[in-house]
Amino acid sequence: MATIDDVARQAGVAISTVSYALSGKRKVSADTRARIEAACVALDYAPRASARALAANRSEVIAVTAPLHPDTDPSAHMAFAMEVTIAARDHDYDTLLLVHDDAQQGMRRSAATALADGIIVLDVAAHDERAALARKLSCPVVFIGVPEDTEGLVCVDLDFEAAIRQSIDALVEAGHRSVGLISQHPETLERESNYPLRVVHEFERYAQSCGIDFAVTYPETDDAAPALDDLLARLPGMTGVVLNTANPVAQSLAAALGARGLTVPRDVSVIAAGMTPIMARTPLPFDTLPLDPRLTCPVAVDILVDLLEGKAPARGVTLVTPIYQSQGSVAPAPVASPLQAR
Amino acid sequence: MATIDDVARQAGVAISTVSYALSGKRKVSADTRARIEAACVALDYAPRASARALAANRSEVIAVTAPLHPDTDPSAHMAFAMEVTIAARDHDYDTLLLVHDDAQQGMRRSAATALADGIIVLDVAAHDERAALARKLSCPVVFIGVPEDTEGLVCVDLDFEAAIRQSIDALVEAGHRSVGLISQHPETLERESNYPLRVVHEFERYAQSCGIDFAVTYPETDDAAPALDDLLARLPGMTGVVLNTANPVAQSLAAALGARGLTVPRDVSVIAAGMTPIMARTPLPFDTLPLDPRLTCPVAVDILVDLLEGKAPARGVTLVTPIYQSQGSVAPAPVASPLQAR
């Protein structure tokens, strides 16, 4: 493996000139630069990461905690970890994978040994231990997700409240006056991130303020049928459904509706809000306001990199506005019988 | 951040003594060691990764390529990446995540800059470009999965052939004489790893050598029903099913069987062979010979670490024997009508 020394000799210049030519931190004449570049190619030179890190006091590595609660969807996490990695590469950073068992220790270690310059925390729970840790750590930390207490933290997340409002707006504009929300498994609501709760609250608040009928159900299994029945029982005139639930539940909704003689969007309009699309052969057949890793991850990485390079001060909580993806699952509300119409 | 210098001063010894005390590479008196350890704790000392890597010429990092074909299951990959990470931590290595776009470049970069000491390649395709690259690279590479040409490579994989033989043996021993295989989506067969093909071949070969009736079907969708019908049409007396297919297909099999009045294991015995269990709320209700990341990943990491530490020479292909997990989905073959019995 060639070193900077070899390159310098080959190009007939000093080591420091090579360094400056490659980093661009000082001006180097075109002629010299050309000779240096030629030498690099000829010798197949690549600067040694450890030497660079030691001298420059930055490793160009970002650590990513890849949590895995028993009930979070691993495919979604993979997607996030990958998007973080892709975004990091755009800034010439690599990513270190920290597993959950080791998340706290791993964060400490990466910071203490300067293995990583900064940390991205995924799948943030409402009362996340990593929040307290982040406050103590010597390196910048950015959360993708928002814990309960954001004091002193930097967080990025989808604007779930906006997603819910957009969903309801879309349905109301299409004339729907009775809308149900299929939320998460009750356990998930307890244990996981706090967005499902935020979603439920905003749904209830905003539906009320719009003056429409509404109900929320919490499916117990991966099958949407019981949840649907629950909603229909409480909301007989329901013509709109908002989904913020586990992917399997959503996947099975179309079948459940069909089994009850209901067609999307003729009889019922459906919008999935704040769900992460799994990369399956069969995507959700509904209009979506996705919690898309491609939206939040690059923002989080940008913020972290700005922090690392001193380009910007810490920014508190950044909410990313969701983007409406139409699949034709929303249509004007069916004309109700005069009795049901309010 | 404290340096080894601070520790040495605090403990009243030379830097090298601290280094030896911490690495254990030379003997240090109990007394001195105690003072050094106390100083480390007092100063909250952690050796700087980059300095250590530069001096020792090893980074204690393993790179993992985490590819993501459109039709591979991301949750499975996450599981593999995580298991590699966990196994690596057991040897005090960290893992760097390389994404697919960047897999080739990333492998080159990690090797050239000595960012990583070694590389683990996941989701190996039959004709994987990374194979050729691995042969050129200066650092050890271990594949989890087996490409067509293994010349000069180190690979670890499940022994799929053994899994298939064990499945057939289990069914034959229970008296089944007519067994179907539900394989993969035809496209997957082309594009992905080569194990699905190996599975089909071994199934046909071994079923034949056992003298039983058999058939193979390739489901076009995520629904098992058409595949099941196909098998039943070609194998009217079928009492056993072997699964080596996508998880959604397997998940829907029980329902498809039920819809045709068939109960597991009363009417049909089912074994899933060489499938990666997804960590869903509802696991597969079948006997399984899983391609379990917890089986292959630690083996791959062990081999890589041995290679890195010069403890063992390259080992070619290592096949890991699957472990039978019973779920009660195999029972004696139903008594057939004399006509059907051969």
Added chain:
DNA sequence: CGGCGTTATCGAAGCGCTTCGATTGCTTAG
């Protein structure tokens, strides 16, 4: 009591890079 092998510790030379200040060789103003 001198020489020798042990054992525990020290000192110093790197590892390959970044970066600061100094130097060189010009050009231009005074």
Added chain:
DNA sequence: CTAAGCAATCGAAGCGCTTCGATAACGCCG
């Protein structure tokens, strides 16, 4: 014609660690 200014380059001092050979202190044998 000299001082000043500028651009391009060089030299050397680290960054914090590992590791090799040297050294010192000690007991042991002859």
